Amino acid sequence: MSRCLTFLVAVLLISPVAAGERVSQADALTLSQAAVGVRLPDLSFVDTEGRRVRLSDYQGRPLLISMLYTGCTSICPTLIDSLRPSVAAAQEALGEDSFHVVTIGFDSGNDTPARLRSFARLHEAELPNWSFLAGDQETLDRLAEAVGFTFFAAAGTFEHMAQVSVVDQQGQLYQQVYGGTFPPPAIVEPLKDLVLGRRHPLASLEGIADRIRLFCTIYNPRTGRYYFNYSLIIGLVIGAGSLVLILTVLLREQRRTLAQARREP
Structure with missing residues (x-):
């Protein structure tokens, strides 16, 4: 050698x-x-x-x-x-x-x-x-x-x-x-x-877009190339939507409970 x-x-x-x-x-x-x-x-x-x-x-x-x-x-x-x-x-x-x-x-x-x-x-x-x-x-x-x-x-x-x-x-x-x-x-x-x-x-909007590209640009070792993985962004959107829905339900339930408490003598 x-x-x-x-x-x-x-x-x-x-x-x-x-x-x-x-x-x-x-x-x-x-x-x-x-x-x-x-x-x-x-x-x-x-x-x-x-x-x-x-x-x-x-x-x-x-x-x-x-x-x-x-x-x-x-x-x-x-x-x-x-x-x-x-x-x-x-x-x-x-x-x-x-x-x-x-x-x-x-x-x-x-x-x-x-x-x-x-x-x-x-x-x-x-x-x-x-x-x-x-x-x-x-x-x-x-x-x-x-x-x-x-x-x-x-x-x-x-x-x-x-x-x-x-x-x-x-x-x-x-x-x-x-x-x-x-x-x-x-x-x-x-x-x-x-x-x-x-x-x-x-x-900034540009900053958010860049962070999405940062986490969703993935390497494929079979091709030796990078690609944008849309499934990750879809998963993030679904996850964020689910979180918003849960928070909305909890907030409504809390408001209903408070309103009921006020009506009680």
């Missing part, structure tokens, strides 16, 4: 973080989890068209951040091939414009905009609102530290964490998703919470 594959299976390997420190598996996981809740710095990158973009450009919608290197021939392609259908499922369930995705090459010497563009095209990851970004090493190290991502050079290649970071609408790290593959629920569920659970206040 290759060192990179061993790292993937274990999720984390005893390894230095980007800044050069050596940490244990437990410490590496602690570093990753400690990043949850951190507001990301407004770092600058270059997209595959050569345009300068900043992380702040993606605020206002949830953001998925993944890091890889284009020279990888095993794990990184597997990760992106797994992430692609999950992103597509999320876009279908929540809307293409409801969130952003950025994949960033951490090998600054080789992950140029052109190579990232070719990598995205090769793996059919050219979905709406999915950007592949390049950066200088200082910027990449700052991002890796901010999102708790561990990577290091080893024998002419890289070992790294298998991680997708979920960032909320305000640029704050909301959740980490780990693994060699990313099935749709692992990606869609945190996005559902951010898109439908926080977009509108519950007191």
Whole structure:
């Protein structure tokens, strides 16, 4: 088993973080989890068209951040091939414009905009609102530290964490998703919470509609897609109607009892 594959299976390997420190598996996981809740710095990158973009450009919608290197021939392609259908499922369930995705090459010497563009095209990851970004090493190290991502050079290649970071609408790290593959629920569920659970206040009509979509949008493992389960909303309506009927009967009975008590001498 290759060192990179061993790292993937274990999720984390005893390894230095980007800044050069050596940490244990437990410490590496602690570093990753400690990043949850951190507001990301407004770092600058270059997209595959050569345009300068900043992380702040993606605020206002949830953001998925993944890091890889284009020279990888095993794990990184597997990760992106797994992430692609999950992103597509999320876009279908929540809307293409409801969130952003950025994949960033951490090998600054080789992950140029052109190579990232070719990598995205090769793996059919050219979905709406999915950007592949390049950066200088200082910027990449700052991002890796901010999102708790561990990577290091080893024998002419890289070992790294298998991680997708979920960032909320305000640029704050909301959740980490780990693994060699990313099935749709692992990606869609945190996005559902951010898109439908926080977009509108519950007191508004939009907020109520979003909460209904949040609880009634269900994953079908046989098809690998999400769908709106009308039976759940019908059940909620029937349950609410039954509760209103019971309360009405109880209220009428209480009023009848009080009226009878007043008539008695």
